[in-house]
Amino acid sequence: MSRNGLVKTVCRFAGKTDGNIAMLFAFMAIALFFFVGGAVDYSRMNAVRADMIESMDAAGLATARLAAADSSLTDAELEDYGKRFFLANFRHAAFLENLNITFDFSNDAVIAPCVEGQLDTYLLRVVHIDKFDMDSCVEVTKQGSGKVELALVLDVTGSMGSFAGGEKKIDSLRTAVDQLLDVLYGDATTSENLKIGIVPFAAYVNAGGASSWQMSWADQNAEAYYHGAHFIHVDENGVVDASKKVNHFNLFDSVTGGDWEGCVEARPFPLDELDVPPGGSAMASELSAAMDVPSEYQSGGSAEAARMKLAFSNAPDFALSTATLTNPDNFRWIPLFYPDEPDCNANWKGRCPASGTATWARTETFTVGGSSFSQTFWRSWFTDPSYDGKIENSYWNRNFIDDEKYTGRLVGEPAGRYAKIVQDFQALGKTPYASLTSDQQDWHDVMTDLGVDEFYDVDITASNDTSVADSDEYILRNSYVGWWNPASETYKYKYDRSPKLTSGDGPNRDCPTEILPLTDDRDAIEAHMAKLVPDGNTNSANGAVWGWRLLSNDAPFTEGVGPSDDDFGDWQKAVVLMTDGVNTVSKLTTHWGSDLSAYGFARESRMGKSMNDATKMRNEIDNKLLRICHRMKEEGYLVYTIMFDLKSASTATVFKACATEPNAPYYFDAVTAADLKDAFGAIAADLVDLHISK
Numbered sequence: 001m002s003r004n005g006l007v008k009t010v011c012r013f014a015g016k017t018d019g020n021i022a023m024l025f026a027f028m029a030i031a032l033f034f035f036v037g038g039a040v041d042y043s044r045m046n047a048v049r050a051d052m053i054e055s056m057d058a059a060g061l062a063t064a065r066l067a068a069a070d071s072s073l074t075d076a077e078l079e080d081y082g083k084r085f086f087l088a089n090f091r092h093a094a095f096l097e098n099l100n101i102t103f104d105f106s107n108d109a110v111i112a113p114c115v116e117g118q119l120d121t122y123l124l125r126v127v128h129i130d131k132f133d134m135d136s137c138v139e140v141t142k143q144g145s146g147k148v149e150l151a152l153v154l155d156v157t158g159s160m161g162s163f164a165g166g167e168k169k170i171d172s173l174r175t176a177v178d179q180l181l182d183v184l185y186g187d188a189t190t191s192e193n194l195k196i197g198i199v200p201f202a203a204y205v206n207a208g209g210a211s212s213w214q215m216s217w218a219d220q221n222a223e224a225y226y227h228g229a230h231f232i233h234v235d236e237n238g239v240v241d242a243s244k245k246v247n248h249f250n251l252f253d254s255v256t257g258g259d260w261e262g263c264v265e266a267r268p269f270p271l272d273e274l275d276v277p278p279g280g281s282a283m284a285s286e287l288s289a290a291m292d293v294p295s296e297y298q299s300g301g302s303a304e305a306a307r308m309k310l311a312f313s314n315a316p317d318f319a320l321s322t323a324t325l326t327n328p329d330n331f332r333w334i335p336l337f338y339p340d341e342p343d344c345n346a347n348w349k350g351r352c353p354a355s356g357t358a359t360w361a362r363t364e365t366f367t368v369g370g371s372s373f374s375q376t377f378w379r380s381w382f383t384d385p386s387y388d389g390k391i392e393n394s395y396w397n398r399n400f401i402d403d404e405k406y407t408g409r410l411v412g413e414p415a416g417r418y419a420k421i422v423q424d425f426q427a428l429g430k431t432p433y434a435s436l437t438s439d440q441q442d443w444h445d446v447m448t449d450l451g452v453d454e455f456y457d458v459d460i461t462a463s464n465d466t467s468v469a470d471s472d473e474y475i476l477r478n479s480y481v482g483w484w485n486p487a488s489e490t491y492k493y494k495y496d497r498s499p500k501l502t503s504g505d506g507p508n509r510d511c512p513t514e515i516l517p518l519t520d521d522r523d524a525i526e527a528h529m530a531k532l533v534p535d536g537n538t539n540s541a542n543g544a545v546w547g548w549r550l551l552s553n554d555a556p557f558t559e560g561v562g563p564s565d566d567d568f569g570d571w572q573k574a575v576v577l578m579t580d581g582v583n584t585v586s587k588l589t590t591h592w593g594s595d596l597s598a599y600g601f602a603r604e605s606r607m608g609k610s611m612n613d614a615t616k617m618r619n620e621i622d623n624k625l626l627r628i629c630h631r632m633k634e635e636g637y638l639v640y641t642i643m644f645d646l647k648s649a650s651t652a653t654v655f656k657a658c659a660t661e662p663n664a665p666y667y668f669d670a671v672t673a674a675d676l677k678d679a680f681g682a683i684a685a686d687l688v689d690l691h692i693s694k
Helices: 003-015 020-069 075-089 123-127 169-185 248-254 284-289 303-313 413-430 438-449 472-479 522-531 540-551 614-634 649-658 673-687
Strands: 096-104 110-120 131-137 147-155 194-201 232-234 361-368 371-378 480-485 490-492 516-519 571-579 638-644 667-670
Touching: 020 075, 020 110, 020 123, 020 131, 075 096, 075 110, 147 169, 147 540, 169 194, 169 522, 169 638, 169 673, 194 522, 194 540, 248 480, 248 490, 303 614, 303 649, 361 413, 371 413, 413 438, 413 472, 413 480, 438 472, 472 480, 516 522, 516 540, 540 571, 540 614, 571 649, 571 673, 614 638, 614 649, 638 649, 638 673, 649 667, 667 673
Parallel strands: 147 194, 147 571, 232 480, 571 638, 638 667
Antiparallel strands: 096 110, 110 131, 194 516, 361 371, 480 490
């Protein structure tokens, strides 16, 4: 029976009125036939479409790989290859009528294969559905065409100047970065799909020397909480005014040839771990929530998850009130001013005797506030720091200003002026607090905050005995910056005393090469790599957070795409963090409890409540790094970590937990220079790997 005959028969049957059962059967039969037939034909259509899309994906990827391998091939040759590849994999080609395969190469960044044809139906023909139109397109991003913003956060500490495998490690790093650039750029020198920046880090990061830095992002008026925290201001009348902050920019103006090179202090914890623009703000609830253990780490699980949980659960309490932390002033950066530190030149007769009582007293007369003032002082007031159990060599910046220039008996007025401050300082410990002037009470409170608790418990003024030198004088010597000159807005009688700004000494000590903001220019990246100079200690947390800020569209660096940009979703943001050393806060034998770091001195507890010794600070930098890594990954950043020539199980655990995944291509333990090169190459390959974009 023909199809038309069947339809007529069914219709005649349905038209019969001599039985309700017959009528009901007629309608149910048609519906049942339609649904069964439809299920069969649609199931077949979906199987063919799935095979078509899978074969298109494979053909597109294969064609893109061929295009990357041989740039001499024409579009026609690539299309011919793609068609043949598709037909070799598409098992249902014989079932499609009018099959047409095309490849669109008009967009330099993608290859877009499209397939169209028609599939005959079986059972649905009964209801006049004879064919299904089958058409679909995909887009394959070409190798090297994926849009990437990449921050290279690179360790440039002193150990990078040492040799590993016959080559300086800093040179091995340059070679490895070249390998990454070769993969990303190929033969090109620029790319509209790439932006790369560099964050060299040691103990500090040089953000203010960057080409796009704006001074409004710095705390120019000394309004941030920690600005000038370990210095004391002496006014033009010789009075210590502890309520007035010492502006670091004024200090740089006070040093001949001592311009600020761009290194900055870390913001108060926890602001130092967040990407909030300068002058911005954060809610108190946001700051508190930032320290909560993220849900994905609550149960621990893997070693990496357990370590990440520890980083959050062990976070210290805030040292500052939420009112202070939410003040916009604390979101600007304080320029690093590395202070002159105590020294003693034993070869200069009479200033730093080896032992015994003083052999001289000196009286200087000078003018203070328009009046004549005389000050008598003894040699024993300015003795060797080593006499009280500390070691002078613990102070790295002791040669910046030779202390003899303002403490020696033959230098005149500078020594007399400083001696007056020493005598006033001693009086703080000899006078009941209630009897001190308000200015003296302020000074007493500041020094107490710095951990100076006894205020010259031994009266060396009376004994003149160098064997009882007190550590408080060396805290004072660090804090003293000279006398304020309102006319020039500079400090006189200390930092203007023939400063030594060579061999790493000076206010910019250990300040690394500046950040390179995001650029698409390969030559600029290579030129910046050539400028890197190894020096200083390791603080990878500080480096990582500046890598985050470099990629973010918020100030202080705005070269990256932001959520309001039309193509924001097309860009992948990624950070590569490389180190050859463990995080370090050194020099436990200074009077400040540590060497200077981005978080000040240990005595200041800037990393959180009770973070007041170098060991606690070092361990907390590891935790800080992990919290920063979590926040970057939470925003969709890829995080790659590399250890180079470093045997440290604890750092390996931290770097694995920091990375997007605890294995290649996200985590590498590069033992040799060749391993380092391979790691950077593998990261680049992962960033530009072919993928189906649509």
